[in-house]
Amino acid sequence: MALFWGAVGLVCLVLLLRPRGSGFGLPCVIHSLTGLYCPGCGASRALASLLRLELYQAFRWNPLLVVLLPFALFYLVWGSVSWVRCGRNTLDDRIPSKLLWVLVAVVVLYFPLRNLPWWPFVLLQPTSV
Numbered sequence: 001m002a003l004f005w006g007a008v009g010l011v012c013l014v015l016l017l018r019p020r021g022s023g024f025g026l027p028c029v030i031h032s033l034t035g036l037y038c039p040g041c042g043a044s045r046a047l048a049s050l051l052r053l054e055l056y057q058a059f060r061w062n063p064l065l066v067v068l069l070p071f072a073l074f075y076l077v078w079g080s081v082s083w084v085r086c087g088r089n090t091l092d093d094r095i096p097s098k099l100l101w102v103l104v105a106v107v108v109l110y111f112p113l114r115n116l117p118w119w120p121f122v123l124l125q126p127t128s129v
Contacts, residue, residue, distance in 0.1 A: 039064060039110045042126030058128045064110050068103075
């Protein structure tokens with residue numbers, strides 16, 4: 001568990017120290033091959049902007065990540081504390097499978113919606129402000 005949180009800290013440090021508007025510097029394979037924005041396009045730049053407390057810019061890089069990140073962090077913290085206290089993640093038993101299917105549906109629908117060339121869908125494309 002300590003290794004996981006150490007890796008999270010290292011990723012945060014790398015993102016925080018990178019220049020504004022850059023993430024890990026790895027190009028998206030889907031965008032490179034097709035010209036389409038995948039659900040993860042702009043995610044590392046959004047994380048870097050969040051670490052700099054630039055919420056609006058992070059939202060412009062990847063709105064879905066900004067919306068789902070608090071829930072993911074809650075899950076990771078709860079799971080870590082639960083693992084230390086009980087030896088397993090007790091939150092997994094409480095998450096209904098329907099919620100997970102809704103999350104999958106949202107991510108799958110996000111892919112084509114962020115590639116539509118009309119307003120308001122163009123607001124979902126990664127953009128620097």
